[in-house]
Amino acid sequence: MFSDIFDVAKDVAVTNQYEEIENIRCAFKNDEFVLYYQPKINMRTNQIVGLEALIRWDHPQKGILPPAAFLPVIEQNTLLIELGEWVIKAALNQLSSWSKSGIEMPISVNISPLQLQQTDFVDRLTLIFKSHPHFKAGQIEFEILETSALDDIKIVKSVVEKCHELGVVFSIDDFGTGYSSLTYLKKLPTEYLKIDRSFIRYMLTDHDDRSIVMGIIQLAKTFERTVIAEGVETIAHGEKLLTLGCKLAQGFGISKPMPAKEFPGWLGHWTHNNEWQILSDPE
Template sequence: QPKVDMLQGRVIGLEALIRWHDSMQGRLVLPGEFIPLVEGSHFEIVLSEWVVRQALCQLSEWHRMGLDLSLSVNIPAPHLRSPGFVDFIRLEMAVYPQLPPRALELEILETAALGDLDAVIQKMMHCMDFGVSFSIDDFGTGYASLSYLRRLPASIIKIDQVFIRDMLHDPEDLSIVQGVIGLALAFHKAVLAEGVETIAHGRKLLDMGCSLAQGFGIARPMPAAEVPVWIRNFKGFPEESSQQ
């Protein structure tokens, strides 16, 4: 799914979203149906490693095509905390030395480092040495302290879509979104809104100082093969008057 800068009208990257093609039923199975089946098991890490490898392979292909894109991947907490995580990232990044720094972005939940903050920070710093960047996903849904969040070396805070979706008619959600944007500025981090479904959502976010966004109002998730065409046809975030 593309991520864009609404103010500058450009694509800044994409998020890798996993789907399982069920050939027997002839449908795409969403992660909410199959991820719970592997959570807490060794296969959760195996699946996470597979996603990272696929993401790097796709990134390499896009860069060969001249598309200067970043691609973000969700990393489950057990994988991040696992003893071999840093070596895994180092070895996989070494396969693609042509990729520019920060082409691969790892998204972690704000609660991923609870219980062993120093160890997780050290792992993140090591991975950043290999050219990887980090973002904090689904911000606002956890219970991490502000000092904890300030210490995490992530460059982007992603506001969870549950707050974005209803912010136009829910004053509490709007206040939360405003607060997160303020926190991001205070922590010198970029902020990206998830779940931007309408032009009105995008305009409100721009008014509040948040220009980075993703969601159905910008683009629905698409197969990797469709990305180059979508980018060529992307004309920037539309004006309010063009909404259908």
């Protein structure tokens, strides 16, 4: 009897997942996905050094939904690859649009293990870049989630190296939260490490979190990587990070993710007056 109940529950779960995937597929076909952009700054110079593109679902009934509401559903489905390619193309289109307005700003996008480990990933990426002739080396950065399961690190390393030849830079995202931190750091030729927000949030009051942040910053120096702090919520966090040797930051304290149309106005305000100027060098 219990096995029958279990089988019924399993069937219901599978059916629900199928329906969720189909809903996401329909949303993709109906152009309901959009990119929001969150700035990254150099706290020492007060300059914007780039933007992270973050996908959102502009749901017709529920409004703007974060990636946690839909990406986990398709993490093992080929739809994730289609969506990932759309993100790259949308970011490239945005680069072109901003460039016409005099805004030159590199954009980083999150890349899933499923997409990165496709045998034709580099070939498809090459075709995408060829269809966007305005693309310049260094304008696109791929963020690899540190908790991602990369099946064959040697193959991924080769893919990263080939992407470098195309002008793409890489970062390890959410560094310190998974079991593969040191393996990825040692074997993947990335340019950046992003310290996970969970360590940044309480670093001012929690000695252990502060020690972890210090350790990651030292690791980055040892392996010649540039470190970026995620989840920076206050100027006090920024001040402490600077004393520890971390200049680059991203978080709600600087700006929440925003639609592309809002960024030029935000940038203009930032350039003329922002409270983070207090941390910059007087020179």
